[in-house]
Amino acid sequence: MRLTLKIWRQEAPGATGRMVGYQVDDADEDMSFLELLDVLNEKLILSGDEPVAFDHDCREGICGSCAMVINGEPHGPQKATTACQLHLRHFRDGETIVVEPWRAAAFPVVKDLVTDRSAFDRVIAAGGYISAPTGAAPDAHATPVPKANADRAFTAAACIGCGACVAACPNGSASLFLGAKITHLGELPQGRPEQDDRVVRMVEQHDAEGFGGCTNTGACTVSCPKEIPLDVISQLNRDYLHATTGSRRSA
C-alpha cells in the first residue's frame, strides 16, 4: 500500500519544529506502525537524510517506550493498543497519516517524536512504592489478600507509564497514571501503612512537574492502551481528601 506521512521533525529540545511530508510506496498491511517508520528511515538514511527519531524497545505493548500521536490520537486509532502493536491493516491505501510527539508541558520534546517523560519517574520516586527493604519480608502467605482487592490492584498495576493519558488530556494532567499507582498500592494490605504520606507527596510532585489538574473529561482512559479505568482517579481523590483532612479510608 501507498501512504503519505506527515511527521513532526524537531532537531533538539527547544528548537523550532515543523511537519514534514514523506511518501512510502511499499507499505504492507502486515507491518506494524513502527515498522512503517523503520522502512521510511532506511530510505531517509540512504538518501542522506537523518532518520526520524522515536522511542521504542519491546514492540510488544508492554515497556511503554513508544509514544506518538497518530492522526490526532495518542497511539492511534485502535482501542487498547500501543503504537508498536498498531498494524497498517487499520489504514487505507493512499491515506495521509499525521504523526506527532506527545504534546504536554511536562513532557518536553527531545528530538522529533522523542519526549522527556522523566517527570513520571520523579512522581513514583515521591512515594509510589512500599518500603520493604530486602530481607525483611515475612512469608508470602502471612497476609492473605482478598481476591477482589488483588484483582483491582492488578488492573491498576497494568499501567505501562507511556504517558498517553497526559497527551490526551486537555489539561495535561497525569491523574490517571497517578491514580493507577495509588490504587495498585492502596488495594493491598502491604501498601496501607504509607498510604496517606504517599498520596500527599505524589500529588505535590505531580503538580510541581507541571502536570495540570483533572477536570473529569475522561479522555485519558479512552486513550490508555491498558484501559486503566477512570475510577482510579476517584480513588486518588478520596485518598487525597482523607489524607489531607485527617480521616482515613475505611479499609
Add this chain to the structure above:
Amino acid sequence: MTAYSEFSVGEPIADTAAPDGPIESRWERRRFGVKLVNPANKRKMRIIVVGTGLAGGSAAATLAEAGYQVTSFCYQDSPRRAHSIAAQGGINAAKNYRNDGDSVQRLFYDTVKGGDFRAREANVHRLAEISVQIIDQCVAQGVPFAREYGGLLDNRSFGGVQVSRTFYAKGQTGQQLLLGAYQALERQIDAGRVEMHTRHEMLELVVVDGRARGVVVRDMVTGEIETHLADAVVLASGGYGNVFYLSTNAKGCNVTATWRAHRKGALFANPCFTQIHPTCIPVSGEHQSKLTLMSESLRNDGRIWVPAQAGDTRSPKDIPEDERDYFLERQYPAFGNLVPRDIASRAAKNVCDAGRGVGPSGLGVYLDFSEIIERTGRDAVAARYGNLFDIYERITGEDPYEVPMRIYPAVHYTMGGLWVDYDLQSTIPGLFVVGEANFSDHGANRLGASALMQGLADGYFVLPTTIGDYLATSRLEPVAADAPEVREARAQVTERIERLLAVDGTRTVDSFHRELGHIMWDHCGMERTEEGLRKALDLISELRREFWRSVKVPGSADTLNQSLEKAGRVADFLELGELMCLDALHRTESCGGHFRAESQADGEAERDDEHFSYVAAWEFTGAGEAPVLHKEDLVFDHVTPSQRSYK
C-alpha cells in the same frame, strides 16, 4: 578455513569461591565466611550498576539500602522499561504451597537436568534455596501476583515440570516484578543513595591495576562522553539474543556492555548456548523487526499439527483429522505437546524443512484450540488465554478462536554470558555480573520461569552479600580522573564513534544486522553442523570487514543519534557472532539448546560427557584473532547425568 578457528587451549579455570562440603549448607557457610564492610565505610564506597532490569534494578536498590553509594545506568528513558518488563509466564519458587511434593531439592534437580548437565551444581542449589525468599520479598513490595478466592497465592505448572511452582501475574509477571524492583530503586533515588542516569549507554570498562574501577558512558541525548569511577562495577545488561536480529528480545537489547568487558579481559562462557522458543508468531515479511512470543502456557491446551502431506495448501478447516500430523504427540507420546522447548522447536523445524510447514512462508505450524473450545466453551478458553489471543489477533489479523494459530520457533534467551565464580565475580576482580548477562545457572538450556528467579536471586540476595567480601578484602586506592587507563578508555570510545561516523558508506546499519541475523539463524540456530559453522565463520568475518568499509551512519555524535547507537551495538554483535560460531564448532556434542547434527542417536540429541562436561570460557585476543579456550570442569556429585528422554 580462517585462522580464527585455530584457537588454543589455555590454563583450566576453577571456581574457588564456593565452599566445599555439603551442598545444602554451602551458601549458608559462604554467607558466614564473607568479610563484612562496616557501615561507616559503606557510605564512602561507590558501586556502579549497569542495567535496571530485574537483576540490576534489584541489585542497585538493595546495595543502596545496605548503605553503599550507587550509580546506575540504563539506555531507556526510564529504568522501568528494561527488557525484563516483557516476561510473561511466571517465576519459579520451591514454596511447595501446593503440597505436591516440591522442595528445594527438586527444583535443584529439575534445573540441573533441564540444563542438560552443563551448569554448576553449587550455583543451582543456591538458586533453588533463595527462590522462596524472592516470593516473600516481592509480595512485601506489593507485586500483585495471581491469588485464589481464599486470598492465598495461586500457582501453575510451567515448562514441562511435574509440580506447580510457578507464581504469576496474568501474562505480565515480568512487568509486575520489575515494577517492584523499579519502585524500590526509585525510593533509593529519592533518598539520594542512587544516582540514576537514564538514556546513558556504557561503551567501555575502566580497568586499573587489573581491577574494574569504572565505566565510560555516552549521554544519548547530548552525546557527551562521561567517565564514572567506583570501587566495583556490576554488569546487569541482559542477554545477547539480538545477535540474530530477529528475536523476542526488545530492540535495544545488546551485548555491548559485556563484550567491552570481554575485550578488557573478562572471559565469555558458553556463548553458543542459545534458547529457541517454540511458540512465537511467525515472520510475516522482510519488514519484520522483532518476533513476539506467545506464552508457553498455550501448549497446555493447544494441539500442534501440520498437514500430513507436503504441499497441502488447503485451509486448516478443510483438512480432515486423518490427514493431519500431530507430530509432537506422535513422536513423544509421554509428554506430547509439553516436551521441553528445544525439542519442540527442532521438531517444528523438521516438519517445515520437509515441506509441511503452513502459512505464506511455509515456516509455521498450527497451534489449534478447536478441541478445547469445543470441550469447555469459548468463555472458558477466553478466561484462560484471552489476552494472548488478543495479542495474536492484533499482530496477525486472524482470530484464533476461529482459525488455528500459526507459530514458529524464535530466539528467546541466551544461557551463555560472562564467566563468573560462585560470588558472581568475573575474571576481572571487582567486575561482577548478574542476571542474563552472566552464564551461571542454566547450563545448556533454561527452564521456563527460571530467568526471573535467577535475576532476582542475583540482585536481591547473592550479589549484595558477595560484593561486600570483595570490598572488605581489597585495598582500593582512589583513581584519578585523568589516570592513563581512564584516558585510554575514553579515547577508545571517542575513536570508535568517530570511525563509525567517518565510514559514510552505502549500507544502513540495519541491513548489516539483518544479514548477520540470517547467517546466525541459518548456521548457528536450531541445528548446527561443522560445515555450516565453518561457512558462517567465513561469512561473518567478511561481513565485519564490509561493515567497516561501507556502513552509513548519518548525523553527528553530539545529539540523539539512534543510528549511531545501533551501529556500535551491531559492531559488537559482529565480533560476538564469530565467537558463538566457534564455540558451537568446537563443542561437537549436542546438549540442551545446542544441537549438533553430527551428534544424535535416533533423531535425539546426544551429549558427550566424556569430552564436554565443562564450561567453555573464552579469552579475547583481538578482533578476528583466534581466542584462547579455558575449561572449567563440571563435577556432578548430587545429580547423576543421564540422557534426557521425553518419549
